[in-house]
Structure formats: C-alpha cells, structure tokens
Amino acid sequence: MDLDLDLAQVRAFVTTAETLHFGHAAARLGISQQALSKRVARLESLLGVRLFDREPGTRLTAAGERFEPAAREALAAGERAVSAALGVRRAVRLDVWGHLYAPMRTVAQAAAAFTAEAGGTVALEPGPGRDWESVAEALLAGTVDAGFGRVHALPGGRDQGLAQRLVRLEPVDAVVSAEHPLAGAAEVRPTDLRDSTLWCPAELPRLDFLRRFADEFGITRREDGPNLGTDHLTRHLRADPTRFTLVPADAPLPDPTGLRSLPLTAPTPLYAWSLTWRTTPHPHPLLPALLHAFTTTAHTHHWLTYHPTTDWLPPPDRPKLTPTL
Template structure:
C-alpha cells in the first residue's frame, strides 16, 4: 500500500500527545478531521493503532509503527528539501537551561552558514535521550551521563566543550571578597542547586568529590528565583559557568575556583541508526568553533573533571579533535 504522509503525520502527532484535541491544535486542524485521518490510516493498515478506552494510548501495533512512521515523515521532509533547495531542518534539544547551552550552539552555528536550526528545550538528559530514541529530535546538546538500565543504548555522543565554572556567592558570604577559592574552602558552606539534585549529575559529583555535605535543592523555578534565594543566604553558594554572565542587579559575587578548577562537559548526542544527513557538517562546525575558542583545553594538574567524563575526553583526543 502507498502511505499518505498526511495520515502518518496525524498519527505521529497523536502518538506524541496521546490526546486527539492537543494533536489537532498542533497540526492546526479540527479534532474531527484528525480523528478521521487516524481512523483512515488504521483502516488501510488493518490494525488498531490506539487504544481509546480509559484514555488514549498506543496499541502494540502503534508502538511498532511509530519509529518507522517518524522516519517516513523525515524522509518526506528531505525529499521536499532536495527539490526546493531549502535544505533539511536540524532539530536540536538542549538541557541544562540555567547554564545557557544555546551560547555554545550559537557559536558553532556561525561556522555553518545556511543550516536551518529548530531548537527546542528538553527537561533534562533522560527526557532528551527518550526524544532521540523516539525520533522526536535529531540532536541533543547538554551534559551527558550514563542512564540507569541502559536507557541511552543506541545513542552516540561527542564531547565539544569543557567549560570552567566559578563559585557564585551571596554578597554577605564570608568569602565573597576573595580573589580565588579552592573547592575545599567551601566545605562549611551550603551548596544551592537550581533543581532537584537527583537530576543534576555534575553538582552531585562535585559535592561528593570535595566533601560538601550541606546541600539544598528544589524545583527549577527559573534563574532569577534561584539567584534571589542564593543572594539572601550568607552561607550559600553555587557553581556557574565562567563564561555565562549573571544578572547585574543581583549583587552576587563570582569568584574563580582553583586547585583544581572544575570543568563542565558539554556534549552533542544523536541516535546512530538515524544520523541526520548534515551530521558530519554539524560536527565540523563544533570542531572549528572549539579549536578557535580553545574549548577542549584540559590539564590534569590544574583541572578537575568527573571520572565519568574522562572517557569522553579520551575518545575526543583519539578522534583528533584536540
């Protein structure tokens, strides 16, 4: 049978939301029209793709059909781009938003000319890994770490940046006037985390490594909310990328960390079985930006990198990216 991509698109949108009304809004159509398209696709396939009792969920056949349906839509987009000259769109989901991952992506994009980007926010690395495996996005960008139960199997990553972090202190903190601090100097202070610590692999490893036992976390309510609370606690600190400017009106103190300097690892990741046609071009853009901006400098006598990040660096060196 010949697949009608309009029907496939209706199915994929509904599978993504598990709600016919929201899927119809996403496709700018009526719920009735969307339901008819899904029903027509089910009729042509001779299979029920959704279970509709007690809410909407994918059937077993729908689960099997979804990855191939997404790839069919992507192939259709590439076919249209090939004849219109528009070029394929690259979907990239980022996470670690308070650390502003788009700064690094934007620097790399400058080297890529006419590539069309479609950035999207991911909640965290597990959610972006799921989106990559489902085919909902082409690339992910943020800090990658191993996921439980091998949930990241099938994904490939490339380390593109090691960013030093500063300590950020309340103006009333006892060390606010220091020219530099060692991580060990912070053991009697309280590490403030911008989200639940279970979702912040780097901060958890930093606290464990330097024996910082007093920790405060909570829901991510945005940068301003987080920094206001940090400013008002004389015992509090957090760590923040050295190249990311903080709001001037907060009055916070940024102090370099030394002996050692912690590094935050930014990686690009994708599903190896569904490589975007522009992937090699994109990797070249990140490599060029990293070379000119010295993004991958690492001195083991000066810097600290979590153990799980060392294999990324070794792989990058073997690939000639340093």
Template sequence: MDLDLALVRAFAVTAETLHFGRAAERLGTSQQALSKRVARLEALLAVGLFEREGGVRLTGAGERFLPVAREALAAGERAVAAVTGTGAVVRIDTWGHLYAPMRTVAQAARELGGLRLEPGPGRDWPSVAAALTRGDTDLGFGRVHPLPDGRDAGLAVRVVRLEPVDAVVSASHPLADAGELRPADLRGSALWCPAELDRLDFLRRFAEEFQITRRQDGPNLGLDHLLQHVRADASCFTLFPADAPPPGDAGLRSIPLVRPTPLYAWSLAWRWTHRHPGLDPLLRCFSELGRASRWLDYAPERDWLPDSDRARLTNP
C-alpha cells in the first residue's frame, strides 16, 4: 500500500487538535474536505482512527498510528529538502526562560545562516521531553536532568555549553561589596527560587551540595518579579548565568562564584528515531562555537557540576 502523505497529514493534524474544524483551519482547507481525507485514509487502512461520538478522540489503532505517521511526514520533509536544497523548518522548544536560552541558540542560527528556526516555549524539561517523544517538536534546548519512570527513554542529549553562574543579591545584602564569593559563603542567606524547588533541579542540587538550608520558592511570575524580590530582601540571593544580560539595576549586585564555580549545562535534545535534517549542521555549529568560545571548559578542581551533567560530558 502506498500512503498518500496528504492523507497522513490530515490525520496527524486532526490527532493533535482533536477537532475537525480547527484541524481544517490549520491546513487551510474546508472541514468537509478534511473529513473526506481522514475517511479515505481509514478506508485504505481498513481501521477506524477516530471515535467521533461525544467528541473526537483517537481509537487504539489511531494511537498506534500517530507516532509512525509523524515519522513518515518528517521523512517526507527530509526528502524534499534533500533535492530542493531548501532547509526544512526546525521546531525547537526551549525552557529555563528566565535564563534566556535563545541567546545561545541564536548564535548558532546566525552562524548557519539558512537555518529556519521555529522556537516554541516549553514549560520545563519534562514537558519538552514529552513533546519530543510525541513528535510535537524536533529539538529541545535547556538544562536536562534524569526523569523518573523512563520518561526520557528514546531521547538523545548533547551538552553544548557550560555557563558559570553568579550570585545575585540586594545592594543591602551583607555580602554585596564582595568581589567574589565561594558558594559556602552563602550558607547564611536564603536561596530564592523563581519557581517551585522540586521543578528546579539545578538549584535544588546546588542547595544540597553547598548546604544552603534556607530556601524560598514560589510561582514563576517572570524575571522582574524575581529581581524585585531579591532587591527587597537583604537576606536572600538567587543564581543567574554569568553571560546572560545582567540585571542592570542599581539595587542589585551580581557577584562571581569561585572555589568552586558552579556551571549551568545547556543541552540540545532530540528523539533517537527522528534526526531532523537541520540537527547535524546545528550540532557541528555548536561544536565550533564551543571550541572558539571555550563553552565546554570544565576543570573538576575548579568547577562544580551536578553528577548527571558531569556524566553527560564523559558519555555524550
């Protein structure tokens, strides 16, 4: 049987929206035409892909067909790109937005020139890992950590940048005038976390490693809210990537951390079974940028990395 990719695409978009009207709108066609395409595919496969009573939902056959349908569509995009010389759009979901992950991705995109990125905001690593597994996105970029219950099985990860982090404190903090600090110097202060601590693997591991027993967290209300809280509370601090745009506020101080210097690992993630045509050029570009900018410099006697990040450096 030869599958018509137009029919497969009609199925995949309907499966994503679970609404024939919205799927038709996304595909720029009528609901009647879309329904005919899906019905034609079901007839060819001799199975029902959707339950239509009481709302649209996938049947068991539809659930099994969806991941391979996405792979077929991705393969079709790669085939077209191979003969036309035009790069397919790369869907990339980022997370850790307070730390501005796109500034690193943008450097690689500028170097590659023709790379067509379609950025998407991921809530956190677990949600991006789920999107990668479903085929809803091509790549993920942010800090990766092990997920329970095998939720990251089938995903490949490459660390592309290790970024030092600074301590950010109020100008009235007792340590505000220090030229540099050791992480242990912060034990008398409270670590302010921009979201619930159980969702912030790096900050949780930092606090455990350096015995920061006072921790405060709350909902992620954005960078302004985070800095406003630190500015107003002389007893707390937060961590911020050293190369990110500085807070630029007279009421705050950004102080380098040394002996050891904590490093934040930025990684690229993708599904093993789906290598987008833009992946290999992007990985090569990150490698070149890493060598030129020393993004992957790591000395165990000087720096600190959580165990899972260190393992990825030695076993990429």
C-alpha cells in the first residue's frame, strides 16, 4: 500500500472519468491522446487494477468508481499544498446550476460585495454545474469550494457533510404561448393552469421544484425532455398553446416573441436559491467572506421576503427561512 501517486496521472484519470472520452480528455488537458493514455496506463499499472473499460466505449470499472472520489480529493489537496507553499490565496470555485433560471444574475450581484471584502482581487471563479446531485459530489470530493442553486435532500443521504444557507426567494411567472387560452390575463392563479400541460426542460424526477409545484396545485398533465437550453424551451412553448413552464419573474427570455409571462398570485410560488459548501475537511479560508457577501446582498435587495398567507414555498424549503431571517 506504500505507493507514490503521480498527480499528473491522477489528473489524467479524473479528466477522463469526467468526459469518458480519451480524445476529449486529452484536449482539455492540452496534451496528445497518446500521452494521456500512457499516463492512465501507468497509473493502472501502479495500482494493479484496471480503472477503465475501453470497449465498447470508455466507462469506469468498479475499481475506477471507487478510486474517483479519492482521486479528486488528492488533486484538491495538491492544489492546497502548492497554494500554501507559495503563499497564494486561491480563488473560491463556485459551481452554479439551474441555468435556465439564470442564476448568474444573483451571483453577479453578490460577487461584487465579495470582491470588495476580499480586498479588490478576483476571488471568485464561477463555473457551470450539471445539476445539484453532481455539484454535491464535487463539493464532497473537494474539487469545488461552494455551490449555488436550489438545494433539496438527495436520496440515500448523498448530501451528508454539506451545509447550506438560503440567500434568495424569487417569484416565478408562468410562461405560455401567445395563443394559450390564458395569454391575455393580467395574472393567474396556479390552479388556473390545471387544464394546461407543464413542460419540464429535463427529466421530471430531477426537477424537484416543478414536480412539487405540479403535485401541490393539481397539474396532472406533464411532459419532459432534454435540457437543450432556453431557445429549445421557448420553441416548445410556441409550438403548443396548451403548454406552460415556470421562469423567475425577472429572468429575461432570449426571444419573447410569441410568448407571454403571466404573474402567478394566490399564492405566488417562490424559487429558493441557496449557497452550499462542505463543512470538513479544509473549507476554503474565504468561505466566511463569501457567505457574508451573499447574506448582506440578500438583505440589501430584500431577497428573503416571504409572506406565508400570499406566497408558496415547497414544504422542504420552509425550514430554511428560520436561521436566515
């Protein structure tokens, strides 16, 4: 068990595990595919196990799946060691998800306050996360420092070891085709949408907020499809006057032509945005400043306004209000 891991080989493995394609992984690392393959092969030889099955297609073996989380932690530890030795303060890596709901609008406002607290230096590196589950895995592996999006309990306790803080409650509108029967209304109630079809831009089991909204207000007609971006979403809405989806009230649509945004009232659904981070080991030293920046920005912009008699929050989101208000 007394093995000396080469972090270049470990990085080659992790990048290949992310892409499941040797050519794409090599391009991301800026090396040849032959060099990448040699690094992975040497790592497999050192460990005495195969980490990938190459045919048909590239996929992790059982040993590779066991090795991946620890490999990510090893890379993160290496980065921390280099930063400590050089006296360099590494920027906070923030993975953001929920891209159709434009989370960067919120991150950008808090980032300005965070940069000021960090002494005016570039201290935040936002990056795209696929979804909450994948960001939770990255946080636990130590490859990112914090996450921003809508957080909910993951099956099997896969989010244990992570903390969260609610930073914004955002009203959502119903977006419909201009030909939808309700398109001319000044506002609608969620129950008015019971005869419409909820269009979900991903598999519905992964969209906790939309699923809970549909269950709460009796929306029985539901369709889902791949998340191919906002343009794809709006094309589906224009094509079928029975469909609707939910979008934050001030999130801009790329092309609103032929669409209507209908404010929802009685009650108004609120989308909960949260910061999340790993509590141990080695949280980023700038994490307290990041939390403070988001919290102060939230209070400045009244992001946490909630009226129980007129607003609706999914039940799992309601306890998050207590420590925040």
